Amino acid sequence: MTKVDSVICCRASPAQKALLVTQIGKGPQKKAHWYSWLSPTSTTPLTLAIGDGANDLAMISAANVGVGISGREVQQAVRVADFSISQFRYLSRLVLVHGCWNYYRTTRFILATFWKETFFYLPQALFQEQTGATGTSLYEPGSLTFVSFFTAACILVIGTFEQDLHSRTLTVVPELFKYGQNAEGLNMSVYFSWFSNALVAGLIVYAGAWAGYMDSEMIDVDGWYAQGLLTFVLCGIWVNIKLLVIELHYKTRVALWSILGSLAVLWAYLLIAGAISSPSSAPYSVRGGLSLEFGRDPA
Incomplete structure (x- = not known):
C-alpha cells in the first residue's frame, strides 16, 4: 500500500x-x-x-x-x-492558494525572527572585543527592554499578510505546490543563507557605527551611550527596510504604515528617554543623549 x-x-x-x-x-x-x-x-x-x-x-x-x-x-x-x-469545490483554493501562502508566511516568519535576533545582537558580541569580554552591554538597558516595539511590526506583517504569488498563478500552476512539499522554503541551506546574511549585515553596521563614532567631531561624550545609540538606530532602520522593503512581496498600506510607525516609535522613545531620564555620570548617559551629545545642529 x-x-x-x-x-x-x-x-x-x-x-x-x-x-x-x-x-x-x-x-x-x-x-x-x-x-x-x-x-x-x-x-x-x-x-x-x-x-x-x-x-x-x-x-x-x-x-x-x-x-x-x-x-x-x-x-x-x-x-x-x-x-x-x-463545499467541496473550495478545496482547491484552500490547498493550492491558502496552503502555499500559509507555508510561505510561516517559513518567512521563522527566518525573519532568527535573522533579526542574530543581526541585532551580533554588535553586542563584537563589542566585547573592546571591553575585554567583561559582558558590558553595547546598548543602553532601557533600549533592550523596548526593542520589540521597534521591530515586531515588520515580522508580524510578513507572518500575517505576505503573498509571494498571486492567487490566480497558484491556481493555474498547481506544480508550485511542490515548493512546500519539498520543504524549499525552510531547510538548513535556507537557514544558513539567512544566518550568513545576518552576520554580514551586523558586521557592517557595527563597523560603520564604530567608525562614525570615532571620527565624528560632533559627538561630545566619553561614555558608551553615543556609540550604542548609533548602532541601535542603524539596526532598527535596517531591520524594517530589510523585511518590509526588500523581502516583502505583497506591499500594501499596512506595510507602509508599519515601517513608518516603527521608526516613529523608535525616535519618539529616544527623545522621551533623553528628556525624562535623570542625570547620570554612568557609561549610559541617557539624559540629553540624543539632543545634546550628538550636537545641537540637526545636520
Whole structure:
C-alpha cells in the first residue's frame, strides 16, 4: 500500500479509513544520506484527510492535516478538523492558494525572527572585543527592554499578510505546490543563507557605527551611550527596510504604515528617554543623549 500512487476504497469502515491514512503516512520514506540535513526535500510523507460525516472522524484525526466539509451530520467532521469549508469545490483554493501562502508566511516568519535576533545582537558580541569580554552591554538597558516595539511590526506583517504569488498563478500552476512539499522554503541551506546574511549585515553596521563614532567631531561624550545609540538606530532602520522593503512581496498600506510607525516609535522613545531620564555620570548617559551629545545642529 505504501508504494502505490492511488488507493480507492468502497464502503470502508471508519477504522479502515484511519488505518489507510496511517499506513500512507508511514512511507515510503526517502533514503537518507549523511548530507540529507542540507537537502530541501522532505523525507517524511504528509497526509491530508477530507471528510463530511461522523464516519470520517477517525480518518481526519489520523491525518497530519484534516479538512471538514459542512454536512448534514451535525458537523462532527468540522469540529475535529484543522480547517473547515462549506463545499467541496473550495478545496482547491484552500490547498493550492491558502496552503502555499500559509507555508510561505510561516517559513518567512521563522527566518525573519532568527535573522533579526542574530543581526541585532551580533554588535553586542563584537563589542566585547573592546571591553575585554567583561559582558558590558553595547546598548543602553532601557533600549533592550523596548526593542520589540521597534521591530515586531515588520515580522508580524510578513507572518500575517505576505503573498509571494498571486492567487490566480497558484491556481493555474498547481506544480508550485511542490515548493512546500519539498520543504524549499525552510531547510538548513535556507537557514544558513539567512544566518550568513545576518552576520554580514551586523558586521557592517557595527563597523560603520564604530567608525562614525570615532571620527565624528560632533559627538561630545566619553561614555558608551553615543556609540550604542548609533548602532541601535542603524539596526532598527535596517531591520524594517530589510523585511518590509526588500523581502516583502505583497506591499500594501499596512506595510507602509508599519515601517513608518516603527521608526516613529523608535525616535519618539529616544527623545522621551533623553528628556525624562535623570542625570547620570554612568557609561549610559541617557539624559540629553540624543539632543545634546550628538550636537545641537540637526545636520
